[in-house]
Amino acid sequence: MNDVHDTTSAAHGFDFLHGEWDVANRRRTDFLDPESGWEEFPAVSRCWSLFGGAANIDEIDVPDQGWTGLTLRLFDVETERWSLNWSSSRSGRLFPPVLGRFGPDGRGEFHGDDTHDGKDVRVRFVWSGISETTARWEQAFSLDGENTWLTNWTMEFTRRRTA
Template sequence: MNDFDFLTGSWTVSNRRLKTLLAGADDWETFPGSATCRPIFDGGGTTEEIVFPTLPSRGLSVRLFDVERQRWSIYWSSSRTGLLYPPVHGTFAGGRGDFYGDDTHDGKPIKAHFIWSEITPTSARWEQEFSADGGETWETNWIMEYVRV
Protein backbone atom coordinates (compact mmCIF):
# COMPACT_ATOMS: atom_id res chain seq x y z
CA MET A 1 0.00 0.00 0.00
CA ASN A 2 2.95 2.36 0.40
CA ASP A 3 4.53 1.73 -3.00
CA PHE A 4 4.61 5.42 -3.91
CA ASP A 5 6.25 6.60 -0.66
CA PHE A 6 9.50 7.02 -2.63
CA LEU A 7 7.90 9.91 -4.55
CA THR A 8 6.98 12.05 -1.54
CA GLY A 9 8.74 15.44 -1.66
CA SER A 10 10.03 17.89 -4.25
CA TRP A 11 11.69 17.01 -7.55
CA THR A 12 13.22 18.54 -10.64
CA VAL A 13 12.00 16.71 -13.72
CA SER A 14 13.64 16.47 -17.13
CA ASN A 15 11.00 15.72 -19.76
CA ARG A 16 11.43 14.21 -23.21
CA ARG A 17 8.20 13.89 -25.21
CA LEU A 18 7.20 13.02 -28.76
CA LYS A 19 5.44 15.89 -30.51
CA THR A 20 3.57 13.55 -32.91
CA LEU A 21 2.00 10.43 -31.45
CA LEU A 22 1.37 7.05 -33.05
CA ALA A 23 2.70 8.10 -36.45
CA GLY A 24 6.20 6.60 -36.41
CA ALA A 25 7.63 10.07 -35.79
CA ASP A 26 10.95 10.89 -34.16
CA ASP A 27 10.24 14.54 -33.30
CA TRP A 28 11.17 14.68 -29.61
CA GLU A 29 10.99 17.85 -27.53
CA THR A 30 12.64 18.42 -24.16
CA PHE A 31 11.47 20.73 -21.40
CA PRO A 32 11.94 21.19 -17.65
CA GLY A 33 9.53 20.55 -14.85
CA SER A 34 9.26 20.65 -11.09
CA ALA A 35 7.04 18.32 -9.11
CA THR A 36 5.75 18.06 -5.57
CA CYS A 37 4.22 14.83 -4.33
CA ARG A 38 2.23 14.47 -1.12
CA PRO A 39 0.89 11.32 0.54
CA ILE A 40 -2.79 10.90 1.37
CA PHE A 41 -4.71 8.15 3.20
CA ASP A 42 -1.61 7.13 5.26
CA GLY A 43 0.20 5.95 2.13
CA GLY A 44 -2.86 4.60 0.35
CA GLY A 45 -2.65 7.43 -2.15
CA THR A 46 -0.68 10.43 -3.40
CA THR A 47 -1.25 13.68 -5.17
CA GLU A 48 1.46 15.11 -7.39
CA GLU A 49 1.44 18.49 -9.09
CA ILE A 50 3.98 19.07 -11.81
CA VAL A 51 4.73 22.48 -13.30
CA PHE A 52 6.10 22.85 -16.82
CA PRO A 53 7.32 26.47 -16.80
CA THR A 54 8.26 26.68 -20.48
CA LEU A 55 5.02 25.26 -21.92
CA PRO A 56 3.26 26.80 -19.76
CA SER A 57 1.02 24.23 -18.15
CA ARG A 58 0.63 22.05 -15.10
CA GLY A 59 -0.33 18.45 -14.52
CA LEU A 60 -1.89 16.61 -11.62
CA SER A 61 -1.58 12.91 -10.83
CA VAL A 62 -3.81 11.25 -8.26
CA ARG A 63 -2.80 7.75 -7.23
CA LEU A 64 -5.12 5.57 -5.16
CA PHE A 65 -4.58 2.07 -3.81
CA ASP A 66 -7.58 -0.22 -4.29
CA VAL A 67 -7.50 -2.32 -1.12
CA GLU A 68 -9.93 -4.94 -2.43
CA ARG A 69 -8.12 -5.51 -5.76
CA GLN A 70 -4.64 -4.89 -4.30
CA ARG A 71 -3.67 -2.58 -7.16
CA TRP A 72 -3.07 1.08 -7.86
CA SER A 73 -5.17 3.39 -10.02
CA ILE A 74 -3.41 6.44 -11.47
CA TYR A 75 -5.40 9.39 -12.78
CA TRP A 76 -3.93 12.30 -14.78
CA SER A 77 -5.27 15.79 -15.40
CA SER A 78 -3.80 18.70 -17.34
CA SER A 79 -4.37 22.40 -16.78
CA ARG A 80 -4.66 22.69 -20.58
CA THR A 81 -7.95 20.77 -20.61
CA GLY A 82 -9.16 20.64 -17.02
CA LEU A 83 -10.21 17.03 -17.66
CA LEU A 84 -9.50 13.93 -15.61
CA TYR A 85 -8.29 11.26 -18.04
CA PRO A 86 -9.15 7.55 -17.73
CA PRO A 87 -7.01 5.75 -15.14
CA VAL A 88 -4.30 3.18 -15.60
CA HIS A 89 -4.14 0.29 -13.11
CA GLY A 90 -1.33 -1.90 -11.89
CA THR A 91 1.22 -2.92 -9.29
CA PHE A 92 4.90 -2.90 -8.43
CA ALA A 93 7.09 -6.00 -8.70
CA GLY A 94 10.88 -6.22 -8.54
CA GLY A 95 11.34 -2.46 -8.16
CA ARG A 96 9.23 -1.65 -11.24
CA GLY A 97 5.66 -0.44 -11.52
CA ASP A 98 3.53 -1.29 -14.56
CA PHE A 99 0.13 0.32 -15.06
CA TYR A 100 -2.22 -0.26 -18.01
CA GLY A 101 -5.45 1.33 -19.16
CA ASP A 102 -7.68 2.24 -22.07
CA ASP A 103 -7.85 5.72 -23.55
CA THR A 104 -8.38 7.47 -26.87
CA HIS A 105 -6.13 9.47 -29.19
CA ASP A 106 -7.60 11.54 -32.02
CA GLY A 107 -10.92 9.83 -31.36
CA LYS A 108 -9.53 6.30 -31.73
CA PRO A 109 -9.18 3.75 -28.90
CA ILE A 110 -5.66 3.13 -27.59
CA LYS A 111 -3.97 1.29 -24.75
CA ALA A 112 -1.83 3.29 -22.32
CA HIS A 113 1.07 1.98 -20.23
CA PHE A 114 2.88 3.87 -17.45
CA ILE A 115 6.20 2.50 -16.17
CA TRP A 116 7.98 3.50 -12.94
CA SER A 117 11.57 2.26 -12.81
CA GLU A 118 15.14 3.04 -11.73
CA ILE A 119 13.83 4.10 -8.32
CA THR A 120 16.44 5.26 -5.80
CA PRO A 121 16.20 7.60 -2.78
CA THR A 122 17.22 10.52 -5.04
CA SER A 123 15.91 9.64 -8.50
CA ALA A 124 13.21 7.82 -10.46
CA ARG A 125 12.11 7.33 -14.06
CA TRP A 126 8.59 7.45 -15.47
CA GLU A 127 7.67 6.46 -19.02
CA GLN A 128 4.45 6.53 -20.97
CA GLU A 129 3.76 4.44 -24.02
CA PHE A 130 0.70 4.00 -26.21
CA SER A 131 -0.52 1.15 -28.39
CA ALA A 132 -2.96 1.63 -31.26
CA ASP A 133 -3.16 -2.11 -32.03
CA GLY A 134 -4.54 -3.53 -28.79
CA GLY A 135 -1.15 -3.95 -27.11
CA GLU A 136 0.67 -5.81 -29.89
CA THR A 137 3.20 -2.97 -30.32
CA TRP A 138 3.99 0.02 -28.13
CA GLU A 139 5.38 3.50 -28.82
CA THR A 140 7.16 5.29 -25.99
CA ASN A 141 6.06 8.93 -26.16
CA TRP A 142 7.07 10.57 -22.88
CA ILE A 143 9.97 10.03 -20.49
CA MET A 144 10.42 11.88 -17.20
CA GLU A 145 13.65 11.71 -15.22
CA TYR A 146 13.07 12.74 -11.59
CA VAL A 147 15.90 14.07 -9.37
CA ARG A 148 15.16 14.94 -5.74
CA VAL A 149 15.55 18.59 -4.77
Protein backbone atom coordinates in the same frame (compact mmCIF):
# COMPACT_ATOMS: atom_id res chain seq x y z
CA MET B 1 16.23 2.96 0.24
CA ASN B 2 18.39 1.26 -2.40
CA ASP B 3 18.10 1.12 -6.18
CA VAL B 4 14.96 -1.02 -5.99
CA HIS B 5 12.32 0.49 -3.76
CA ASP B 6 10.54 -1.45 -1.02
CA THR B 7 7.38 -3.16 -2.28
CA THR B 8 6.71 -5.14 0.90
CA SER B 9 3.63 -3.02 1.51
CA ALA B 10 1.73 -2.51 -1.74
CA ALA B 11 -0.27 0.31 -0.14
CA HIS B 12 2.97 2.29 0.16
CA GLY B 13 4.19 1.66 -3.38
CA PHE B 14 4.45 5.35 -4.22
CA ASP B 15 6.07 6.53 -0.98
CA PHE B 16 9.33 7.00 -2.92
CA LEU B 17 7.75 9.88 -4.84
CA HIS B 18 6.95 12.10 -1.85
CA GLY B 19 8.80 15.40 -1.83
CA GLU B 20 10.10 17.74 -4.53
CA TRP B 21 11.73 16.72 -7.81
CA ASP B 22 13.33 18.28 -10.84
CA VAL B 23 11.94 16.55 -13.91
CA ALA B 24 13.54 16.27 -17.35
CA ASN B 25 10.74 15.61 -19.85
CA ARG B 26 11.23 14.12 -23.29
CA ARG B 27 8.05 13.86 -25.36
CA ARG B 28 7.26 12.96 -28.98
CA THR B 29 5.79 15.79 -31.01
CA ASP B 30 3.21 13.27 -32.30
CA PHE B 31 2.34 10.56 -29.76
CA LEU B 32 1.30 8.07 -32.47
CA ASP B 33 4.07 8.58 -35.04
CA PRO B 34 7.30 6.62 -34.46
CA GLU B 35 9.08 8.94 -36.91
CA SER B 36 8.12 12.14 -35.10
CA GLY B 37 10.73 14.24 -33.37
CA TRP B 38 11.16 14.77 -29.66
CA GLU B 39 10.84 17.89 -27.56
CA GLU B 40 12.55 18.32 -24.21
CA PHE B 41 11.53 20.59 -21.36
CA PRO B 42 12.08 20.95 -17.62
CA ALA B 43 9.51 20.76 -14.85
CA VAL B 44 9.25 20.68 -11.07
CA SER B 45 7.08 18.11 -9.30
CA ARG B 46 5.86 18.07 -5.70
CA CYS B 47 4.16 14.97 -4.24
CA TRP B 48 2.46 14.41 -0.90
CA SER B 49 0.75 11.52 0.84
CA LEU B 50 -2.89 10.99 1.80
CA PHE B 51 -4.75 8.13 3.51
CA GLY B 52 -1.64 7.10 5.46
CA GLY B 53 0.25 6.34 2.25
CA ALA B 54 -2.56 4.58 0.36
CA ALA B 55 -3.08 7.67 -1.81
CA ASN B 56 -1.01 10.57 -3.02
CA ILE B 57 -1.19 13.63 -5.20
CA ASP B 58 1.52 15.20 -7.24
CA GLU B 59 1.50 18.49 -9.06
CA ILE B 60 3.94 19.12 -11.86
CA ASP B 61 4.69 22.67 -12.98
CA VAL B 62 5.90 23.15 -16.55
CA PRO B 63 6.54 26.90 -16.76
CA ASP B 64 8.25 26.82 -20.18
CA GLN B 65 5.07 25.39 -21.67
CA GLY B 66 2.59 27.29 -19.50
CA TRP B 67 0.72 24.39 -17.92
CA THR B 68 0.53 22.34 -14.76
CA GLY B 69 -0.52 18.74 -14.29
CA LEU B 70 -1.89 16.70 -11.43
CA THR B 71 -1.86 12.98 -10.71
CA LEU B 72 -4.10 11.42 -8.07
CA ARG B 73 -3.01 7.88 -7.14
CA LEU B 74 -5.32 5.64 -5.14
CA PHE B 75 -4.58 2.19 -3.75
CA ASP B 76 -7.53 -0.23 -3.97
CA VAL B 77 -7.26 -2.40 -0.86
CA GLU B 78 -9.47 -5.14 -2.31
CA THR B 79 -7.62 -5.62 -5.63
CA GLU B 80 -4.21 -4.44 -4.34
CA ARG B 81 -3.84 -2.32 -7.45
CA TRP B 82 -3.18 1.36 -7.88
CA SER B 83 -5.24 3.68 -10.09
CA LEU B 84 -3.32 6.61 -11.56
CA ASN B 85 -5.56 9.50 -12.56
CA TRP B 86 -4.16 12.42 -14.59
CA SER B 87 -5.40 15.90 -15.38
CA SER B 88 -3.76 19.07 -16.64
CA SER B 89 -4.56 22.76 -16.68
CA ARG B 90 -4.66 22.54 -20.50
CA SER B 91 -7.93 20.57 -20.48
CA GLY B 92 -9.23 20.65 -16.93
CA ARG B 93 -10.58 17.13 -17.38
CA LEU B 94 -9.67 13.86 -15.72
CA PHE B 95 -8.27 11.30 -18.15
CA PRO B 96 -9.24 7.61 -17.80
CA PRO B 97 -7.12 5.91 -15.12
CA VAL B 98 -4.35 3.41 -15.65
CA LEU B 99 -4.33 0.46 -13.22
CA GLY B 100 -1.53 -1.73 -11.97
CA ARG B 101 1.04 -2.49 -9.31
CA PHE B 102 4.72 -2.79 -8.53
CA GLY B 103 6.45 -6.12 -8.99
CA PRO B 104 9.01 -7.69 -6.66
CA ASP B 105 11.76 -6.03 -8.72
CA GLY B 106 10.41 -2.57 -7.84
CA ARG B 107 9.19 -1.86 -11.39
CA GLY B 108 5.61 -0.60 -11.62
CA GLU B 109 3.44 -1.24 -14.67
CA PHE B 110 0.01 0.32 -15.18
CA HIS B 111 -2.43 -0.06 -18.10
CA GLY B 112 -5.61 1.59 -19.27
CA ASP B 113 -7.73 2.59 -22.25
CA ASP B 114 -7.99 6.08 -23.72
CA THR B 115 -8.34 7.91 -27.02
CA HIS B 116 -5.76 10.11 -28.72
CA ASP B 117 -6.47 12.15 -31.85
CA GLY B 118 -9.75 10.24 -32.23
CA LYS B 119 -8.10 6.80 -32.08
CA ASP B 120 -8.59 4.22 -29.34
CA VAL B 121 -5.28 3.54 -27.61
CA ARG B 122 -4.07 1.22 -24.93
CA VAL B 123 -1.92 3.19 -22.48
CA ARG B 124 1.00 1.90 -20.43
CA PHE B 125 2.84 3.75 -17.66
CA VAL B 126 6.07 2.27 -16.31
CA TRP B 127 7.87 3.41 -13.16
CA SER B 128 11.47 2.20 -12.88
CA GLY B 129 14.97 3.20 -11.79
CA ILE B 130 13.65 4.10 -8.37
CA SER B 131 16.12 5.15 -5.69
CA GLU B 132 16.33 7.78 -2.95
CA THR B 133 17.27 10.43 -5.51
CA THR B 134 16.02 9.21 -8.90
CA ALA B 135 13.02 7.70 -10.64
CA ARG B 136 11.91 7.21 -14.23
CA TRP B 137 8.40 7.36 -15.69
CA GLU B 138 7.53 6.28 -19.21
CA GLN B 139 4.30 6.46 -21.19
CA ALA B 140 3.64 4.30 -24.25
CA PHE B 141 0.61 3.80 -26.51
CA SER B 142 -0.49 0.68 -28.38
CA LEU B 143 -2.90 0.73 -31.32
CA ASP B 144 -2.85 -3.05 -31.82
CA GLY B 145 -4.01 -4.55 -28.52
CA GLU B 146 -0.62 -4.44 -26.77
CA ASN B 147 1.29 -6.31 -29.49
CA THR B 148 3.53 -3.29 -30.06
CA TRP B 149 4.14 -0.20 -27.94
CA LEU B 150 5.33 3.26 -28.96
CA THR B 151 7.00 5.13 -26.13
CA ASN B 152 5.94 8.76 -26.46
CA TRP B 153 6.92 10.44 -23.19
CA THR B 154 9.60 9.91 -20.56
CA MET B 155 10.34 11.78 -17.36
CA GLU B 156 13.62 11.50 -15.47
CA PHE B 157 13.11 12.54 -11.84
CA THR B 158 15.96 13.89 -9.68
CA ARG B 159 15.20 14.72 -6.07
CA ARG B 160 15.60 18.40 -5.26
CA ARG B 161 18.23 19.13 -2.66
CA THR B 162 16.98 20.61 0.58
CA ALA B 163 18.82 23.52 2.15
